Amino acid sequence: MNQQQVIGRTVRGTLGATMARAGRRFLSSLPALFGVLVFTFLLMRVLPGDPAVFFASGPNASKEDVELIRKQMGLDKSMPEQLALYLYDVGRGNLGRSMMTGQSVTKDLRERLPASLELTFTALLIALVSAIPLGVLAALKPGSIIDHGVRLFCALGVCVPTFVSGLLLIYVFYYLLGLAPDPTGRVDVFTSLPPSRTGFLMIDFLLAGDIEGWWAALKQLILPAMSMALFVIAPLARITRASMLVSLGSDFVRTARSVGLSRRHVVVTYALRNAILPVITIAGIVFSTMLGANVLVEKVFSWPGVASYALDALLSSDYAPVQGFVLLMASLFVLVNLTVDVCYGIADPRVSIE
Amino acid sequence: MQPTSFKTMFRATAVLALLLAATGPLQAQTRAETLRYVTGASVNTLDPNIPGATRESFALSLSTYDRLVSFGRKQLNGKWVFDLDKITGELAESFDVSPDGLKITFRLRKDAKFQDGSPVTAEDVKWSLDRAVTAPVLGKNQLLTGSLTSADQFKVIDPHTFEVTLPKPDKLALPNLAVVYPIIINSKLAKAHATAEDPWALAWLKENTAGSGAYVIESFKPGEQVIVKRNEAWNRGTTDKAAFFKRIIIQSVPEPATRANLVERGDADLVIDLQASDVQSLEAKAKLKVISTPQYNAVTFVSMNNQIPPFDNVNVRRAVAFALPYDDMFKAALFGRGAPLFGATWEAGKPPNGGYPIPQPVKVDLDKAREYLKAAGLPEGFATTFSFNVGQASTAEPMAALVKESLAKIGIKVDIQKLPDAQMSTQINEKKLPFFTEGIVAWLPSTDYFYRNFYIGNQRWNYSSINNPELTAIAQEARFEPDKAKYEEAGLKLNAIHFSEMPQIPLWQPNQDAVMAPSLEGYTYQFHRQVDYRDLSRK
Numbered sequence: 001m002n003q004q005q006v007i008g009r010t011v012r013g014t015l016g017a018t019m020a021r022a023g024r025r026f027l028s029s030l031p032a033l034f035g036v037l038v039f040t041f042l043l044m045r046v047l048p049g050d051p052a053v054f055f056a057s058g059p060n061a062s063k064e065d066v067e068l069i070r071k072q073m074g075l076d077k078s079m080p081e082q083l084a085l086y087l088y089d090v091g092r093g094n095l096g097r098s099m100m101t102g103q104s105v106t107k108d109l110r111e112r113l114p115a116s117l118e119l120t121f122t123a124l125l126i127a128l129v130s131a132i133p134l135g136v137l138a139a140l141k142p143g144s145i146i147d148h149g150v151r152l153f154c155a156l157g158v159c160v161p162t163f164v165s166g167l168l169l170i171y172v173f174y175y176l177l178g179l180a181p182d183p184t185g186r187v188d189v190f191t192s193l194p195p196s197r198t199g200f201l202m203i204d205f206l207l208a209g210d211i212e213g214w215w216a217a218l219k220q221l222i223l224p225a226m227s228m229a230l231f232v233i234a235p236l237a238r239i240t241r242a243s244m245l246v247s248l249g250s251d252f253v254r255t256a257r258s259v260g261l262s263r264r265h266v267v268v269t270y271a272l273r274n275a276i277l278p279v280i281t282i283a284g285i286v287f288s289t290m291l292g293a294n295v296l297v298e299k300v301f302s303w304p305g306v307a308s309y310a311l312d313a314l315l316s317s318d319y320a321p322v323q324g325f326v327l328l329m330a331s332l333f334v335l336v337n338l339t340v341d342v343c344y345g346i347a348d349p350r351v352s353i354e
Numbered sequence: 355m356q357p358t359s360f361k362t363m364f365r366a367t368a369v370l371a372l373l374l375a376a377t378g379p380l381q382a383q384t385r386a387e388t389l390r391y392v393t394g395a396s397v398n399t400l401d402p403n404i405p406g407a408t409r410e411s412f413a414l415s416l417s418t419y420d421r422l423v424s425f426g427r428k429q430l431n432g433k434w435v436f437d438l439d440k441i442t443g444e445l446a447e448s449f450d451v452s453p454d455g456l457k458i459t460f461r462l463r464k465d466a467k468f469q470d471g472s473p474v475t476a477e478d479v480k481w482s483l484d485r486a487v488t489a490p491v492l493g494k495n496q497l498l499t500g501s502l503t504s505a506d507q508f509k510v511i512d513p514h515t516f517e518v519t520l521p522k523p524d525k526l527a528l529p530n531l532a533v534v535y536p537i538i539i540n541s542k543l544a545k546a547h548a549t550a551e552d553p554w555a556l557a558w559l560k561e562n563t564a565g566s567g568a569y570v571i572e573s574f575k576p577g578e579q580v581i582v583k584r585n586e587a588w589n590r591g592t593t594d595k596a597a598f599f600k601r602i603i604i605q606s607v608p609e610p611a612t613r614a615n616l617v618e619r620g621d622a623d624l625v626i627d628l629q630a631s632d633v634q635s636l637e638a639k640a641k642l643k644v645i646s647t648p649q650y651n652a653v654t655f656v657s658m659n660n661q662i663p664p665f666d667n668v669n670v671r672r673a674v675a676f677a678l679p680y681d682d683m684f685k686a687a688l689f690g691r692g693a694p695l696f697g698a699t700w701e702a703g704k705p706p707n708g709g710y711p712i713p714q715p716v717k718v719d720l721d722k723a724r725e726y727l728k729a730a731g732l733p734e735g736f737a738t739t740f741s742f743n744v745g746q747a748s749t750a751e752p753m754a755a756l757v758k759e760s761l762a763k764i765g766i767k768v769d770i771q772k773l774p775d776a777q778m779s780t781q782i783n784e785k786k787l788p789f790f791t792e793g794i795v796a797w798l799p800s801t802d803y804f805y806r807n808f809y810i811g812n813q814r815w816n817y818s819s820i821n822n823p824e825l826t827a828i829a830q831e832a833r834f835e836p837d838k839a840k841y842e843e844a845g846l847k848l849n850a851i852h853f854s855e856m857p858q859i860p861l862w863q864p865n866q867d868a869v870m871a872p873s874l875e876g877y878t879y880q881f882h883r884q885v886d887y888r889d890l891s892r893k
Contacts, residue, residue: 185579
């Protein structure tokens with residue numbers, strides 16, 4: 001058996017193991033998803049506030065109107081009956097109807113999820129691209145001016161809540177300088193939308209070959225993505241720095257240095273690759289939190305995403321959208337964890353050995 | 355080689371310059387013919403009758419559908435507002451009320467067409483009004499207030515004549531046909547989409563329009579934006595021509611500060627739901643047009659539940675009425691932007707007129723308040739909670755703090771409770787809140803209407819849960835009183851009872867602050883408190 005074959009088999013083995021592990025993880029998360037489903041259902045009904053009364057709020061709404069809405073929402077049935085019906089519907093892919101928008105929740109979420117994902121991905125990308133170099137720089141010269149500068153920057157980013165930084169960015173770049181377009185959603189109202197293929201405007205515009213539209217959408221995306229990124233740069237940069245410090249002080253880096261490898265080689269190939277594992281973990285968590293917690297940014301920038309949708313629904317006790325949102329978030333969390341698992345396997349093959 | 359490429363480049367530059375020169379003014383022109391309206395709320399249905407319809411949906415339906423009649427407008431203190439006493443034809447060319455007041459005959463415009471080109475007939479009118487009184491829709495309870503309750507009351511005389519019969523003369527019957535709900539629908543189109551379970555095509559009309567209105571839906575994204583384009587054939591405006599704007603964009607922008615920025619930068623043309631503080635600063639900058647109209651069909655109250663102790667004691671309610679720091683509240687909550695309903699002087703303690711609401715002879719007078727508390731047998735005061743909903747926090751929060759501070763001075767200890775909107779409405783409906791602030795609004799404001807809807811019965815809108823047989827009797831009787839002098843007398847009596855019982859304390863009528871581009875004209879404050887886009891034009 002020559003060397004090439006050995007490597008080939010190891011790689012295949014690693015990948016197979018990773019996939020098998022991912023599959024097992026997925027299966028074991030199914031009961032959790034079911035639990036989330038039932039729990040949210042019960043929680044919404046325990047919360048005070050009767051959606052039927054809230055939605056029957058025209059100037060002449062009477063008791064009959066309230067009853068009518070209650071019947072429409074299926075709230076006139078007993079709780080176990082409602083739960084059974086809900087589970088049956090979810091099983092068929094029907095998440096119910098939102099009173100707030102008048103649309104089916106599945107349709108609302110399908111339209112809004114890409115908006116949130118696009119924003120979150122961009123923000124995470126900006127955060128990673130700036131946090132990792134910052135963290136590495138800080139770790140290379142601990143205690144130096146650069147280190148303190150990075151620390152200050154991170155502290156500021158975490159201290160300023162996202163909606164404050166969002167409003168500030170709008171004030172400076174839109175109101176004062178007039179550089180940014182008006183902060184009203186994903187694309188300027190006067191730009192015509194590309195045919196929806198993926199739901200991600202950055203991709204759809206490219207597929208349609210509309211560079212002008214792509215640029216318009218990108219301009220809309222930058223400010224909200226920046227204000228979200230500012231908030232998450234801190235945890236990413238700090239974790240990169242800490243983990244880099246450990247890995248720079250370890251034996252293999254000292255060995256690599258002593259055999260005279262180039263500085264770049266030592267830092268990037270040896271130290272960073274070994275330090276990246278915790279960063280991936282944190283990035284996964286950050287991504288999931290951002291998706292749900294970016295509600296303030298979505299509100300400030302009128303971004304038609306899922307988080308602001310869920311908040312509006314929660315305030316008006318609109319059960320179906322909130323339940324749908326929680327289920328979606330739980331599923332995404334599972335998915336993100338799976339992805340992180342797979343990334344582990346790629347970053348550090350030792351992870352797959354069980 | 356080189357000359358050619360030079361030539362190509364020259365040509366390209368020339369074409370580019372031409373393009374720029376041509377598209378510049380063109381774009382500016384289309385922008386001038388487009389109205390961009392931003393709002394914190396959103397449109398959730400295209401049929402205003404669907405239970406749960408938002409106010410923005412009401413506003414949109416006024417432009418997409420026609421009704422038989424509509425309200426005129428009048429100037430009040432130099433501002434245009436709706437005029438309930440001037441009813442003009444919309445789809446009706448003219449109408450007659452029979453001398454006994456029991457029959458209203460409408461003659462339809464012969465040139466009126468639905469947006470699909472088919473003519474508007476009396477059959478369509480009948481189907482639409484039948485739907486409004488029989489289907490499970492919002493219109494049912496509204497039309498009830500004008501004695502319109504059954505399909506038997508609507509009769510087709512010929513394709514262009516339509517008759518409404520009333521059980522007894524009701525002055526609110528005709529105005530009720532001009533409100534938001536009784537839209538005239540293309541019945542053939544709607545019936546084609548009706549099903550056995552849904553004979554009135556509620557599901558289809560929620561997402562589609564079948565009207566004859568001034569604007570046609572171009573795109574509808576619930577919760578985000580609606581774009582409508584002008585119906586060129588529409589001629590039901592006051593000047594008998596199509597509406598001014600070619601295109602209207604109704605866009606949801608949840609953050610009030612962003613809305614203020616948009617209109618200040620000139621990117622949005624009109625907004626009516628800014629925070630009072632933003633309106634204040636925009637008005638000071640004087641770059642934009644600000645039209646502030648007191649919402650004279652709306653009232654904000656401090657309400658007390660008359661059935662829960664200690665508020666079941668009239669002297670406790672009077673004590674509270676004389677212990678509220680009205681002026682400070684008015685300034686802190688509204689920045690003084692509204693019409694106050696306090697601090698009046700009533701000659702000989704009698705109400706000056708029979709209108710509703712009228713300014714009350716109350717002001718902060720702590721000694722008087724303490725006396726009332728003593729008379730109620732609670733000289734040491736008591737503890738209670740004061741509730742308001744999150745949706746009103748920007749005005750109610752500073753107000754609640756002042757209420758707490760001032761009532762503490764006479765020994766009433768107040769806990770402030772901030773409730774999510776749905777929770778607040780549920781608790782009000784269940785009559786569980788002792789002391790809170792809320793507002794009311796009436797589309798067809800008349801004294802008897804206010805008293806009948808907001809002071810009678812065990813129902814949600816009777817915030818104070820007052821149960822006064824005398825008030826009930828006078829208000830019910832006044833409804834059908836044809837004699838103006840007698841009606842006024844009934845109003846005087848009702849106002850006197852209100853003041854002596856003090857079931858709840860009217861505070862003010864907040865302003866509707868419409869902030870718009872200086873070029874915008876024709877803005878009118880409407881009964882539904884939204885913008886009627888058909889009123890607007892650009893200089």
